[in-house]
Amino acid sequence: MALVLRVGLLSSLGILVVALVAYHLRHPGVDSSQILANNPILGYLTASGFLGGLAAGEPTAYLTLGLVVLVATPIVRVVSGCYYFTRNGERSLSAVTLAVTVLLLFGLLVLGPLVR
Numbered sequence: 666m667a668l669v670l671r672v673g674l675l676s677s678l679g680i681l682v683v684a685l686v687a688y689h690l691r692h693p694g695v696d697s698s699q700i701l702a703n704n705p706i707l708g709y710l711t712a713s714g715f716l717g718g719l720a721a722g723e724p725t726a727y728l729t730l731g732l733v734v735l736v737a738t739p740i741v742r743v744v745s746g747c748y749y750f751t752r753n754g755e756r757s758l759s760a761v762t763l764a765v766t767v768l769l770l771f772g773l774l775v776l777g778p779l780v781r
Contacts, residue, residue, distance in 0.1 A: 666742055666745055666746050666749065669738070669741055669742045669745050670738060670739075670742050673734060673735070673737070673738025673739075673741065673742070674735070674738060676734050677731050677732075677734040677735040677738065678731075680727060680730055680731035680734060681728060681731035681732075681735075683727065684724045684725075684727035684728040684730075684731055685724075685728070687724035687727065688724035688725065688728065691724055705725040705728075706725055706726075706728060706729045706732075708725075709725065709726050709729040715729060715730075736773075739769070740766070740769050740770070740773070743762055743765050743766050743769060744762075744766055746758075746762045747759055747762040747763050747766055750762055
C-alpha cells in the first residue's frame, strides 16, 4: 500500500513539473495574477475538454492531469487497502476501509459538485 502512495505521488510530481516547464516555455513572462485571472484549467473540467486538451498537448491539460493523479492517489490507496484486508480475511478492517472509500467517493462525486 505504501508503494501506491509513492508511485502516485512521484507520477503526479513528474507530470506537474513537466507541465509547468512546458507552460512556462509556451507562455514566457506571464505572472501568477494573469494565470489566475484566466483560470486556464476551466476548459478541462469536462471529459471531452480534458481528453481533447491532452490529445492537443496543452500544458494546462497536463497540469490538470497531474492534479487528478494527485487526488486519485489516496483513493486508490484506500481501495487497495480494502482489497488487501478482504484477501487476508480481516473483515473489520475491510469494512472500515470500504466505509472510507464510500465516504471519499461521496465527497468527491456528490458534495464536490454541490460546492462548485
